[in-house]
Amino acid sequence: MSADAFLAALRAEDAGVVEVPGWRTHSRAGHGPWGPVHGVVIHHTATSGTETTVKLCWNGTPVLPGPLCHAVVAKDGRVHLVGCGRANHAGGGDGDVLRAVIAEKRLPPVRKSDTDGNTHFYGFECVNLGDGHDPWPAAQLAAVERAAAAVCRHHGWSERSVIGHHEWRPGKVDPRGFAMDELRERIRARLK
Numbered sequence: 001m002s003a004d005a006f007l008a009a010l011r012a013e014d015a016g017v018v019e020v021p022g023w024r025t026h027s028r029a030g031h032g033p034w035g036p037v038h039g040v041v042i043h044h045t046a047t048s049g050t051e052t053t054v055k056l057c058w059n060g061t062p063v064l065p066g067p068l069c070h071a072v073v074a075k076d077g078r079v080h081l082v083g084c085g086r087a088n089h090a091g092g093g094d095g096d097v098l099r100a101v102i103a104e105k106r107l108p109p110v111r112k113s114d115t116d117g118n119t120h121f122y123g124f125e126c127v128n129l130g131d132g133h134d135p136w137p138a139a140q141l142a143a144v145e146r147a148a149a150a151v152c153r154h155h156g157w158s159e160r161s162v163i164g165h166h167e168w169r170p171g172k173v174d175p176r177g178f179a180m181d182e183l184r185e186r187i188r189a190r191l192k
Contacts, residue, residue, distance in 0.1 A: 001037075001154055003084045006070070010079060013150035013190075015143060018080045020054060026067050027085030033119045034086035039101040039161035040148045041090045041121045042183070043069065044130040044174040050074040053127045058082045069123040071147060077139030079124075079147050089125065090117025093168035104160035107167050117168055122151050130176045145183065149190045159187040 001009065003024035010017050027034070047053045053072055060066030067083030074080060092113035098120060100107050124147055128134050148162045155161070164180040165172040 001151075005154065006084060006151075007081070009150040009154040010071075010081075010147060013146045013153065015146040015150060016078045018078050020058060020080055020082050023067075023081040024084050026058070026083045028065070028067070028088055028118065029085055032086060032116060035119065037122060037155070038098065038120045039122070039157065039163060040151050041117065041123050041163055041165055041168055042144060042148065042175050042180070043089060043123060043125045043165045044128040044176060045072070045125045046130045046174075047127065048129060048134070050076070050078075050080070050127055053125070054080045054082060057125050060088060064088050069125040071124050073124055073126045073140060073143050073147060075127050075137050075140045077137075077143040079143055086118055087123055088118060089123030090121045090165070091169055093117045094170070097163070097168055101161055101163060104158050106160075107163065110167060110170055113170055121163075121168075124148065126175060128175065128177060130174055132176055134177065136177050141178065141183070141186075145186045145190060148183070149187045152187065153191060159184040159191065162187055 057068040067087045069089045072080040095115040165174045
């Protein structure tokens with residue numbers, strides 16, 4: 001989806017959007033394909049503070065250049081747009097999981113890392129320490145629901161196209177602190 005379509009989809013779903021300057025052209029273009037897209041991966045950042053997290057997701061790290069997602073979902077429920085197109089967020093994951101997402105079937109256990117997820121998934125990073133104790137405010141969970149539903153509605157996908165990073169890549173735990181099945185149920189209800 002184009003930058004304009006992404007922004008329109010989020011706004012139509014009542015997501016409180018913050019446009020970080022330059023997000024429309026900020027991508028990892030030239031470092032692998034972008035698309036066909038098939039779903040959304042939800043992450044936690046293992047950081048605190050919106051401003052520092054947005055900067056990190058924009059810039060990346062010395063070993064993993066930004067953008068590290070398409071948007072950062074803050075604890076106050078605002079969705080900060082940081083990239084459009086290919087982003088370094090999903091990494092390698094299980095091709096069987098991708099096939100289940102495409103078919104919108106129940107996810108198999110994640111066992112291998114044989115498929116480039118950055119090609120096929122939008123990524124939303126959520127500000128949270130991911131320690132199981134850092135709270136997930138209602139406004140933030142509602143924003144995650146709205147943002148994921150916006151992408152699904154645009155593409156005609158069901159809630160089964162939304163997965164957690166831990167459901168994609170072996171060894172990942174994010175997002176930690178809420179159940180993905182509960183989030184998918186909320187998205188399903190919203191898409192009705």
